[in-house]
Amino acid sequence: MTTTDDLKHILENPLVLLAAMYIATALSAVKQIVAARRDGIEVPTCVQYFSKYWPETLTAVLGNALAFATLIATDTLNLASALGIGYATNSLADLLRSGGRSATMAGKPE
Numbered sequence: 001m002t003t004t005d006d007l008k009h010i011l012e013n014p015l016v017l018l019a020a021m022y023i024a025t026a027l028s029a030v031k032q033i034v035a036a037r038r039d040g041i042e043v044p045t046c047v048q049y050f051s052k053y054w055p056e057t058l059t060a061v062l063g064n065a066l067a068f069a070t071l072i073a074t075d076t077l078n079l080a081s082a083l084g085i086g087y088a089t090n091s092l093a094d095l096l097r098s099g100g101r102s103a104t105m106a107g108k109p110e
Contacts, residue, residue: 014072017082021064024086032090036105043104053101060093 010016029049036043043049050057067085071077094102 011079014068014077017077017079018064018068020079020082021068021086021089022061024083025060025064025090028087028090032094032105041105049101053104056093056096056101059096060089063089063093 030046033043033046033049044052064086067089068077068082071081071085094100094105
């Protein structure tokens with residue numbers, strides 16, 4: 001059985017926190033897809049979402065890596081910062097270019 005101390009030890013591992021950042025980024029993407037579909041907008045599948053709009057995907061991946069390095073360097077890496085920055089990175093990456101992924105999610109023609 002896992003104790004509270006074991007859980008704290010696991011969540012102090014930087015690789016676990018890096019994985020949490022990328023999971024939060026993916027969850028942000030899924031949330032955008034679900035919200036767009038709920039609004040009746042035709043959107044790509046999750047795989048197409050990441051592959052068709054690769055500049056935004058690459059920006060999110062690199063943004064997470066840069067943020068992770070910054071959090072390590074400033075000694076502010078924790079679960080809250082990893083999840084928050086990971087979630088926000090996907091939204092920030094969508095601002096990269098007009099007519100890209102954000103336009104599709106808003107139902108605008110590419």
